[in-house]
Amino acid sequence: ETGVTQTPRHLVMGMTNKKSLKCEQHLGHNAMYWYKQSAKKPLELMFVYSLEERVENNSVPSRFSPECPNSSHLFLHLHTLQPEDSALYLCASSQTLPVRGPQPQHFGDGTRLSIL
Amino acid sequence: GQQVMQIPQYQHVQEGEDFTTYCNSSTTLSNIQWYKQRPGGHPVFLIQLVKSGEVKKQKRLTFQFGEAKKNSSLHITATQTTDVGTYFCAGDQAGTALIFGKGTTLSVSS
Numbered sequence: 001e002t003g004v005t006q007t008p009r010h011l012v013m014g015m016t017n018k019k020s021l022k023c024e025q026h027l028g029h030n031a032m033y034w035y036k037q038s039a040k041k042p043l044e045l046m047f048v049y050s051l052e053e054r055v056e057n058n059s060v061p062s063r064f065s066p067e068c069p070n071s072s073h074l075f076l077h078l079h080t081l082q083p084e085d086s087a088l089y090l091c092a093s094s095q096t097l098p099v100r101g102p103q104p105q106h107f108g109d110g111t112r113l114s115i116l
Numbered sequence: 117g118q119q120v121m122q123i124p125q126y127q128h129v130q131e132g133e134d135f136t137t138y139c140n141s142s143t144t145l146s147n148i149q150w151y152k153q154r155p156g157g158h159p160v161f162l163i164q165l166v167k168s169g170e171v172k173k174q175k176r177l178t179f180q181f182g183e184a185k186k187n188s189s190l191h192i193t194a195t196q197t198t199d200v201g202t203y204f205c206a207g208d209q210a211g212t213a214l215i216f217g218k219g220t221t222l223s224v225s226s
Contacts, residue, residue, distance in 0.1 A: 043159070048212050048213050050212075055212050097213075102146070102208065104161040105151075105161065108158060
């Protein structure tokens with residue numbers, strides 16, 4: 001139990017589908033992150049949120065749309081994805097952003113996404 | 117942009133042998149963190165180093181942070197099969213996010 005819960009664990013979708021990934025953290029952290037992990041580019045940072053405000057968007061295609069309704073929940077909305085988007089999507093949280101001092105990140109188990 | 121390079125990409129050892137992975141940054145870091153990801157699992161925080169020249173130990177694992185705060189290493193003494201996984205370093209410039217290396221995948225045969 002890491003304190004960061006991701007659902008679903010596995011998702012298979014067609015390129016025209018719309019789905020959402022959910023992340024919930026029970027650690028009282030103020031910063032949350034989405035990462036993409038694939039064989040070719042391990043641990044690519046996608047989005048960073050601090051206190052529900054997006055502070056970084058790492059050149060991610062618009063077919064990925066994040067949402068952070070409160071400091072405990074983070075969503076990644078998916079639409080018209082491409083086969084190269086198949087990967088493990090990891091959510092993480094930290095007490096605050098690194099700018100406020102060394103911050104270990106706590107990762108969820110991830111969602112294994114397969115695009116048909 | 118800032119990069120964190122990690123070598124080797126893969127390492128296979130016999131159980132009982134030592135293992136070292138190296139991490140180098142193109143810029144000075146405020147601190148460096150190390151994570152371990154078991155096969156099929158998620159990255160788990162191991163340790164963070166903050167001070168120049170800092171050395172920390174966790175049982176058979178020894179972590180070092182270079183004097184210039186641009187490089188780091190993780191050394192495992194007498195590897196065991198439970199050490200299998202991918203080890204990531206992550207550099208922090210006190211910005212909005214960590215910069216992860218590509219990781220070193222360790223396999224151990226008994």
